[in-house]
Amino acid sequence: MGLSTRHLLGIKDLNEADIQLIFETADTFKSVLNRPIKKVPSLRDVTIANIFFENSTRTRLSFELAQKRLSADTVNFAASSSSVSKGETLIDTVNNILAMKVDMVVMRHPYAGAGIFLSKHVKAQIVNAGDGAHEHPTQALLDAFSIREKYGDVAGKKIVIVGDILHSRVALSNILCLKQLGAEVMVCGPTTLIPKYIGSLGVKVEHNLMKALNWCDVANMLRIQLERQDIKYFPSLREYTMLYGLNKQILDSLDKEITVMHPGPINRGVEITSDVADSKQSIILDQVENGVAVRMAVLYLLAGQTPA
Amino acid sequence: MQNLTLLDGKKFQITIQRLCRQLIENHNDFSGSVLIGIQPRGIYLAKRVAEELRKILPESTILQGDLDITFYRDDFRRRESPLVPNQTKIDFIIEGKKVIMMDDVLWTGRTIRAAMDAMLAFGRPEKVELLTLVDRRYSRHIPVSADYVGIEVDSIASQKVVVSWKETDGEDKIVLLSEQK
Numbered sequence: 001m002g003l004s005t006r007h008l009l010g011i012k013d014l015n016e017a018d019i020q021l022i023f024e025t026a027d028t029f030k031s032v033l034n035r036p037i038k039k040v041p042s043l044r045d046v047t048i049a050n051i052f053f054e055n056s057t058r059t060r061l062s063f064e065l066a067q068k069r070l071s072a073d074t075v076n077f078a079a080s081s082s083s084v085s086k087g088e089t090l091i092d093t094v095n096n097i098l099a100m101k102v103d104m105v106v107m108r109h110p111y112a113g114a115g116i117f118l119s120k121h122v123k124a125q126i127v128n129a130g131d132g133a134h135e136h137p138t139q140a141l142l143d144a145f146s147i148r149e150k151y152g153d154v155a156g157k158k159i160v161i162v163g164d165i166l167h168s169r170v171a172l173s174n175i176l177c178l179k180q181l182g183a184e185v186m187v188c189g190p191t192t193l194i195p196k197y198i199g200s201l202g203v204k205v206e207h208n209l210m211k212a213l214n215w216c217d218v219a220n221m222l223r224i225q226l227e228r229q230d231i232k233y234f235p236s237l238r239e240y241t242m243l244y245g246l247n248k249q250i251l252d253s254l255d256k257e258i259t260v261m262h263p264g265p266i267n268r269g270v271e272i273t274s275d276v277a278d279s280k281q282s283i284i285l286d287q288v289e290n291g292v293a294v295r296m297a298v299l300y301l302l303a304g305q306t307p308a
Numbered sequence: 309m310q311n312l313t314l315l316d317g318k319k320f321q322i323t324i325q326r327l328c329r330q331l332i333e334n335h336n337d338f339s340g341s342v343l344i345g346i347q348p349r350g351i352y353l354a355k356r357v358a359e360e361l362r363k364i365l366p367e368s369t370i371l372q373g374d375l376d377i378t379f380y381r382d383d384f385r386r387r388e389s390p391l392v393p394n395q396t397k398i399d400f401i402i403e404g405k406k407v408i409m410m411d412d413v414l415w416t417g418r419t420i421r422a423a424m425d426a427m428l429a430f431g432r433p434e435k436v437e438l439l440t441l442v443d444r445r446y447s448r449h450i451p452v453s454a455d456y457v458g459i460e461v462d463s464i465a466s467q468k469v470v471v472s473w474k475e476t477d478g479e480d481k482i483v484l485l486s487e488q489k
């Protein structure tokens with residue numbers, strides 16, 4: 001049995017069996033990554049285009065490394081240095097790339113739904129590497145995989161997502177993925193950064209960081225997305241840090257040991273301090289390592305499907 | 309389906325013991341040799357052979373691992389859906405060792421080709437040998453032959469050879485399944 005979807009556009013497309021299949025496959029890829037030869041030939045006849053209309057470091061590198069570890073051929077495309085700046089449309093850009101016999105497209109785009117739109121107009125399989133403030137499915141999968149690795153299971157765990165929920169594609173994908181796997185999810189942040197109808201996704205809402213931390217097993221600290229905030233949502237970064245920043249003192253004051261996560265890139269001293277980011281309770285670097293294995297699993301499972 | 313039992317009971321056990329004796333002739337105390345079972349079914353053969361060798365050579369350390377070949381198969385993207393991998397468990401170094409690869413049935417040879425590829429990701433062995441419980445002769449797609457063979461079977465493509473193991477299936481048995489006309 002393979003995945004129930006031909007594209008990975010969002011966690012919404014996946015059922016629990018799909019997520020478990022991705023995790024089991026990623027387990028094996030993680031062991032491959034720890035071998036002397038970290039490469040398998042599975043995707044040697046597959047060409048993948050990484051199309052990034054928005055800046056990215058770790059996601060692009062992680063996808064590229066995953067593709068190379070699977071022996072796929074890859075081409076990279078950054079919109080800022082392409083014909084998009086001359087006025088070419090998204091479909092034209094992608095169709096031109098596909099005319100060069102590309103099988104799969106990994107796309108990041110600043111607009112929500114760009115991947116869904118593209119999947120309806122082109123034959124290649126699309127992997128959403130982040131579309132605006134909508135979804136970032138592989139990040140959610142690697143986050144849940146990291147929690148599963150730490151605790152053995154995601155079901156029953158209490159996870160709080162702290163920070164800019166309003167602009168965060170990571171938050172939405174995380175909520176959908178964690179809920180699908182049976183976790184309890186809470187969001188925490190200033191009222192202005194929590195969407196009004198977030199409760200309809202079955203999550204708890206908390207505005208007090210200490211209460212949230214006392215409740216949870218895992219705190220996923222989101223980055224404040226200054227680039228997506230055209231108006232001010234809080235008076236100052238300093239005030240945000242005082243109310244929602246996580247430091248070692250707070251961590252030590254809790255009567256239990258919680259796990260700290262962050263999807264990166266970290267604004268050190270804003271969402272979390274350096275001593276928290278580098279502490280034993282932080283699994284940030286595990287998340288990065290797991291990202292390659294999870295993306296290998298997603299690409300492997302999608303590429304293995306019979307072409308449409 | 310018509311079933312023809314090729315080997316079971318005492319004869320099955322004797323076949324395994326004979327294979328072990330043949331291995332000892334070439335590998336002595338196994339200080340420079342390791343056993344690798346190919347996932348999924350070859351691991352049962354490798355475990356059984358290792359168990360027998362430990363009985364015969366109680367002083368020796370018999371190293372045995374499981375190798376998954378899923379990512380090295382040549383039929384990826386030619387199947388309805390991708391195969392879900394099994395676990396690879398090789399807790400020892402194969403660099404410079406004599407490796408005895410094991411699979412329950414040798415048929416087209418494609419599994420063995422993939423296994424050679426997969427194994428080389430763990431290092432460069434001094435020598436590689438192949439042990440199979442059943443050799444389905446005359447059906448090779450690739451020029452592969454086994455160094456140690458339990459039984460040889462002449463079969464046609466539509467037939468199936470199924471090996472059952474006491475540990476997992478309740479009995480040791482090799483059956484040839486033919487479609488009834």
